[in-house]
Amino acid sequence: MARIAMMLAAVLALPVFLFCSCAQGQRAPSPEHAQPVVTPPAGSSSTAPASVSVSIANADRILQGGTAEEIAALHYEALKQGDKDIWAKTLTKSNSDSLAVKGGAATFWWDTGRRYVQSYGVYYQYKTTESFSPPAADKTKLFFYRRQADGSERGMPVPIRLIIENGLWRVEQASY
Numbered sequence: 001m002a003r004i005a006m007m008l009a010a011v012l013a014l015p016v017f018l019f020c021s022c023a024q025g026q027r028a029p030s031p032e033h034a035q036p037v038v039t040p041p042a043g044s045s046s047t048a049p050a051s052v053s054v055s056i057a058n059a060d061r062i063l064q065g066g067t068a069e070e071i072a073a074l075h076y077e078a079l080k081q082g083d084k085d086i087w088a089k090t091l092t093k094s095n096s097d098s099l100a101v102k103g104g105a106a107t108f109w110w111d112t113g114r115r116y117v118q119s120y121g122v123y124y125q126y127k128t129t130e131s132f133s134p135p136a137a138d139k140t141k142l143f144f145y146r147r148q149a150d151g152s153e154r155g156m157p158v159p160i161r162l163i164i165e166n167g168l169w170r171v172e173q174a175s176y
Helices: 002-022 056-063 068-081 084-089 093-100 105-120
Strands: 035-039 123-133 139-147 158-165 168-173
Touching (some): 056 068, 056 084, 068 084, 068 105, 068 123, 068 139, 068 158, 084 093, 084 105, 093 105
Antiparallel strands (some): 035 123, 123 139, 139 158, 158 168
16 A cells, blocks of 8 residues: 555656656756856845836847846837837847747737736836856846836746847847
8 A cells, every 4th residue: 555655646746847847848957057046236235136227219229239137128118118129129030030920939928018018007127137157158047027007016026038149138038
């Protein structure tokens, strides 16, 4: 009886393990893989996030050499302003190409993000940067507060991943 209970427990635990380790297309972590460490941005305290403020008027300058934080903030600002052209330019080439595909990831992101903006007055505010150990100069993961129109938080902070593509930071994966 105890043996059957142990086998049953192992079988029931397998889907949880598979979901946790593979749901996002990643293998289960091992010691030799880099582990992310959340750190505050340079020049800020661990309790007060640095402010990243961008304007659609400065989009061309930011798109041609902005920091990862500026590109991510521009991504969310363009979403808020309903400027799909600027928003698409913040994406990686493969993501912006998927805008032409009905049901593509970027189309889903735009529709979802705009629905939050239009229905709830949502906007996004930079919180922190996640760095990798060992450091990775060509990728980063940022977190943004999702704020309601009155400034209160709406759920947990959302991640946005950026990579360097052709020497410029671009959005690889976004959350709304």
